[in-house]
Amino acid sequence: MTRTTNSPSIVLIAGHWLGAWAWDDVLEHLNTDRSRAVAMTLPGLDGDDPDRATKTLDDQAAAVLDIFAQLGVSEDQPTTLVAHSGANFPVSLVLDRHPELVHRVVWVDSGPVATGSVFAPDLPEAVAELPLPPLEALAQQASLEGLSAEVLERFRTRAVPEPxxxxxxxxxxxxxxRRKVPTTLVCCSIPSAQVLELARAGHAMFAEVANLEHLDVIDLPTGHWPMWSRARDLAEAIRSAASRAG
Structure with missing residues (x-):
């Protein structure tokens, strides 16, 4: 990937079990605009990498910064960074290390993570990776609203276990x-009013939202994977957020 234009860049990162392919439908709409939208696969989620189960959050954050370098992202020309779901851990790390490189962060049914957080603190050391659970179990953890049987089957067959x-x-x-970076929450499975209420109440999953200095919210009612259930609308929400002033 090389820098070929001065148009604004957008970097999209999907959550657990997903690679760049998860954004294909959104990219079809974003790339009709003048922005340069690029989806990436985090280290550990490339099914062809024999060492993927050893990857860490530091590896993932470093890979995001490598993409920034390839796109020519700088303090003078920062990028819009889009993070879905569990991508919030590595993206929070990127924001901590280089907030000056991000024009705006867009959390898609997600949000910033507080320091000291661990996604699965009780996961035994002997567990090398965590595969996508059966869809029936997944539905108990996150909303599958709007996903067809075909989409769910593609999800199941293409998912890569999380390191x-x-x-x-x-x-x-x-x-x-990191808290000064302009932020947009795209709220899907939980309405924005409820997210903000939980943040004010200090709920562990949302408390960091209350510390953000520049926050916008967009409600996009659907399930937890809006890149499939409402791809066009999500692309428009991302485009709108990316065009906002810092």
Missing amino acids: GPVLRQPLELTNDD
């Missing part, structure tokens, strides 16, 4: 400037 080290690693954040 154990990523799920067990505590997130260490030290730079409060």
